[in-house]
Amino acid sequence: MKQTIYVYIQIPNRNEFTVLGRLSVENGKGEFTYSPNYPVDWVPDEILYPLVRGKTYPVRENRGVPNFIMDIVPDAWGQSVLKRIFAKEKDTDWSVIDYLLYSNNSDRFGALCVGSIRKVTQKAVTENFQDFVKLDEFLDFANAIRTGEEIKKINLALAQTTSLGGARPKITLYDDKKLYLAKPKDINDPVNIPRVEYACLSFAKKKGFNVVNHDLLSIQHHGHLKNILVLERFDREYDETAGNFIRYPMLSGLTLLHAEWGTTDHGRWSYPLLANEMLRKKIAIKDIHELYRRMLFNALIGNDDDHLKNHAFIYRNKNWHLAPLFDVVPQVAYKPQTLAMTIGTYGNKISRDNLLSSSAHFKIDPRDAENMLDEVLGWKDELKEHYREYLSENDFEHIWNLIPEIS
Template identity: 35%
Template sequence: MSTFKPLYVYLQRPDTGQWLTVGKYSHDPSAAIGRFSYAPSYIDAGHPWSIDPINLPISAPGPFVSERYGGLHDALRDACPDSWGRMLIQREHGFTDLSPHHAYLLRAGNADRWGALAVGTVRKPSVPELSVPPVSSLDELSLELLAMQERRAPVNKALRKRLMATPSMGGARPKATVHDGQDYWLVKPVLPSDTEDIPRLEHAIREWGQACGMRFAQTAYQQAGGDSPLSVMRSLRFDRPNGRRAMTLSAASLLQTQYPGGADTALWSYPLLARVLTLIGAPREDATELFCRMVFNAVVGNDDDHPRNHAVVYQHGERRWRLAPAFDVVPNPDFTPDYLAMALSQGDRKISRQNALADSAAFGFESQDEAVEVLDVLLARVEHHYESIRPLLGDRLDALMSDRLKKGLMRMSRQCEN
């Protein structure tokens, strides 16, 4: 694609599901900056939806200049492939790690982007329907993903072609989307390089978090692949409610920080994210939920909690952005981490009870005592509900997580306040 030719940005309306042109993006390669402006027709129609309420507020139609990601605005970077999808595009189109972020935007195609945005080179939207394999193809799909990851020849040429046309949005692990009626699921198989059964672990952790009263994305675990069964986990996509595309933003966008590759990791902070949730109109319960997720990650040792593994989703029925269900919550399988990727208190990523409580006001607690009560009730629930999810783990993972739970509870208990 030419870096001088502007791209039109389309949005699937949250109310009717119709597509409309929301704005235009252009890139200046000489200065490595990008510009986005809301379309005059979008402004004149009085549409209320900012595609990014922090960086691209509808109250200021632009042009907005971006220097992050080599000049790609955060909301558009969210709509680009991440590690796995970028690798597929590199293989297909000869891109390299040095290719600019905006070069991946159009190549990814609109058939299965994250969120509700799409792009094109013409003013009028022309966006294909969601196009992913059915859940009945999960066995073949899992085998094909492994073949792709290992750079082997296609097991199923037609399926390989389809997967290459809809590169996955997030993470480094091989994954793809399947549909079951109006439900869309992200499929992640176990890898030969995994030191533990990661799909099984992720599903069990989801069940654990849900049992403790937190909102986690629904998951399902199964064996797939026929004669040589593979461990496979699928996660219900919260950006695809009832077969529609929902506006979605990563915490990296909300925090105005770059991931991966950013130098501003000081912005990777749970208290900062809680304040931003309040700023964009999310209810206090979302900040409390974020606090609980932070504590849960600390206890189970999920240090892959970087800002692209948190998100918000626009709820049209409420006319506001809400904290999205928790996703990609996987304890470090190799060692018990001392630090999270996101800071528990401003400037401090170390896992401790003191840090978890230090910035309690940012999460909307009216007093330190209220934060302490929520923390201790959650710790009791985490310990209590572990028994209910032990059968999901199997002996090996149970040994790992029993030890992890013991260490995590000790770190977060009253005994460690001093």
């Protein structure tokens, strides 16, 4: 069956939406056509989909969906929520287009929205966020999803189909003209993941990384103290004059690398290749150096969930930039020997030689790379004390025993 959607975009540096183009998908093959009336010369992916108004591009990746549109598809958590909400009215297999059409446009990643007609409707761009005071209700909802209980608050459910993140519960909440992504402890977590991630983010901030604004909340929920990691949404900024949010364009590392999601082919999942594409995108050298340091940090803490969707890029002030660090959690089930992406000459293996082997791709002199690596490895004792400060004794022992040995 052929499915068609229209892609809308909030024009960069403007508070107005327009139709970017049309996407049609049939039997795993797609066609994307730019609107002949698209009013500006800027597009999200000028490499694979350069702007030619009215031109139809065949789409071969992701069973017919361009990566820059895949970036706004609800993540695994959002997809599970949608399936539960619409289980009675939809008994057929879900397609990517279904996930896009059934989900809420309000909290999508970046500046894109979708709709079913060739016109930007008010419904498509209306902002509808839950207030931060609804956090307690969200915890009830998340537990209901995990335990298979009845879903009672549909409006709350529809507000949590963001494309940010992965399979863990999360919701975008509004407070005092800012948006926040709230991530509670999941019911099956072996350790207190919100505390672990907070410890990693706060340590990275302490060491000079560009890190998302973050906080750790503790609330009473049914007689128990619950931890929630709160991240400020950096892709939105409130416009006092217009009374709504400016949405900054975003791309995942997956899109920048023209790689695919949901396949076993990870050949392009690579830090050096990502650095090369950052150069092609005219992203500042300091951001490329930051990516190298993030790779070293992921190796230090054992974060092997550093896949391409956990690296992002934001368009602000007429340039693309490496987005703040926003999803950093060490492996909690085993001691990782590899990262999710290729590091260097020896693939994705966590080792000193491998971490140093790709420095040229990041425009870093080999001696400077050695100094960077020695500096990061020298943080280990300080990291240990930082973990002790924020984690319970059991969680600390669990996490620290899984830290990789880098030699």
